[in-house]
Amino acid sequence: MKTPEIPLNEFSRLKALKEYSILDTLPEKEYDDITQLASQICGTPISSISLIDEKRQWFKSKVGLDVDQTGRDVSFCGHAIMEPDQIFTVKDSRLDERFQDNPLVVGDPQVVFYTGVPLVSPDGFALGTLCVIDDKPKELNRDQMMALKALSNQVVSLFELRKSKIQLERLTKDLENRNKELEKFARVAAHDIKSPLNNISGLTDILLHQYGEELDEEAKSMMLMLDDSSQTLRELVDGILEHSKSDHIVKENRQVFSLNKLIDQCVKLLDNRQEYRFIKDFDDTLIAVNKVALQQILLNLMGNAIKYNDKSEVEIRICFKEDPTFYCFKVQDNGLGIEEKYQKAIFDIFETVAQKDRFGKKGSGIGLSTVKKLVEGLGGSIQVKSIIGEGTTFEFSIAKQDFL
Known part of the structure; x- marks a missing residue:
């Protein structure tokens, strides 16, 4: 048996895989429909969507398998990801020195025929495979291979949709937190700005009433201008605060x-x-x-x-x-x-x-x-x-x- 090699871009490949946050997630109908269809098109009792992490191959979806994962060292998919742009096929593993004594060949599930299409991210990283398996020798025709490739593209599209959704949820949460911080700042700023403005307006009013007769017209005009400016600034602060609260008003x-x-x-x-x-x-x-x-x-x-x-x-x-x-x-x-x-x-x-x-x-x-x-x-x-x-x-x- 030959253990799969480690890709040269392994660190970046694993990073790309983990960005999808899909490892160890529950079964989902969209993926199960694809593996069912792959088995039917290729006429195989087993199919899976396999993802390769540091030490294992984990099945996001599977048909005809009882386990959720196997070791990476015995996986066929570990070999398949070494050539992301090629469909990896083993017609009869019993005649292939890489696999003839592999535990998955000599024991359950008795993998004799294997074809795996690498699941390649938009950045070119092979994350795993969509594969079909049989316990007897087999060869897929051209139409079956094309269908399997098309289904693998759909799997990657589902991965991308998942990542986009996660990113959107994170962005939404971040925006909500930022909005809360901004609203808190607006309230504090409004209070801190309006308090001295109220003092200015109050003092202006006192000066005009108590000392108005001692002030000339120019001084009175300047005092009124100061009061008017204070009022304008208070209204501006109120307007900004009102604008910042409008999202909460709508949610009521x-x-x-x-x-x-x-x-x-x-x-x-x-x-x-x-x-x-x-x-x-x-x-x-x-x-x-x-x-x-x-x-x-x-x-x-x-x-x-x-x-x-x-x-x-x-x-x-x-x-x-x-x-x-x-x-x-x-x-x-x-x-x-x-x-x-x-x-x-x-x-x-x-x-x-x-x-x-x-x-x-x-x-x-x-x-x-x-x-x-x-x-x-x-x-x-x-x-x-x-x-x-x-x-x-x-x-x-x-x-x-x-x-x-």
């Missing part, structure tokens, strides 16, 4: 609620002095969606409709309809409008178009990015249509699902 449970009541709640939050005209262009209905996410979307779009409006009478129309698949919304205003060349960019984070809003403040460019993130997280999409001087319409959809 959905609930059934009245759309009319939700719109009323939004209006009260945005217009407690009843300065603006809101039109609800829909019949009240119960909907089943993530209420927190929808409220966040509507507050942002309705708030923008107020802020970026130059009309003496601000008019905002909220429309709703549904089809079998989606809830569809429109938020229309009679405001400034958005030039067509900017209509895509407004959904990018930190992108702003208007220099200042109705109240003389510059936007942060975070709100619409958060809206888009929430809408897409709810399985929908958002578009904008606008005419300069006439107004803007935001249309968005939310995917329906069975309510549990």
Whole structure:
């Protein structure tokens, strides 16, 4: 008997094999179907998907074998992997000095005929074989050999799919951990930044009230500018924190609620002095969606409709309809409008178009990015249509699902 040689690239070959994390895994139907098919096509009682590690050949799938592994030193597959680009065939092992006294030949399972197709990774490493075995001399025809080669390619494809899935799971877990760290950082940073900003704003207010008469107009103007800058920075921090939390908002449970009541709640939050005209262009209905996410979307779009409006009478129309698949919304205003060349960019984070809003403040460019993130997280999409001087319409959809 001749013991199989060790490939020159053995270290890299074993590394490639272990990257698939497939050794000692449970049986899987996809692999068992391939070995069954190999036996049927080749007319052999035994077939296997064999993987060669440091000291053994381990069977991922097998037909006609009672053991899960054998020693590498007695394996036929150990010889087969030495020539990755060749199909290894032994027509009668009893006449071959390499195998005639091999324990697998003289004892069970009495391997007389063997053909193994190396399972070669995309990087060229022979991981093992797809092999067929008989206890009497045999020779495969050309069609059988081609079929066996095609089946071996399918085995490698399954290995690659497995590795891709493992890599994706690791990447997903890594991203989840990074997101958690980023959210924690955002909360800490928001607190650490807002605390001194609140102090600045508070001190500015005290100075203006207690010492206002002693300050000249230029000093008062600078104090007001300082207070305004502090408020702007606080709003920016809040916006970033809100954006970072949007993924968690989407994951919250959905609930059934009245759309009319939700719109009323939004209006009260945005217009407690009843300065603006809101039109609800829909019949009240119960909907089943993530209420927190929808409220966040509507507050942002309705708030923008107020802020970026130059009309003496601000008019905002909220429309709703549904089809079998989606809830569809429109938020229309009679405001400034958005030039067509900017209509895509407004959904990018930190992108702003208007220099200042109705109240003389510059936007942060975070709100619409958060809206888009929430809408897409709810399985929908958002578009904008606008005419300069006439107004803007935001249309968005939310995917329906069975309510549990």
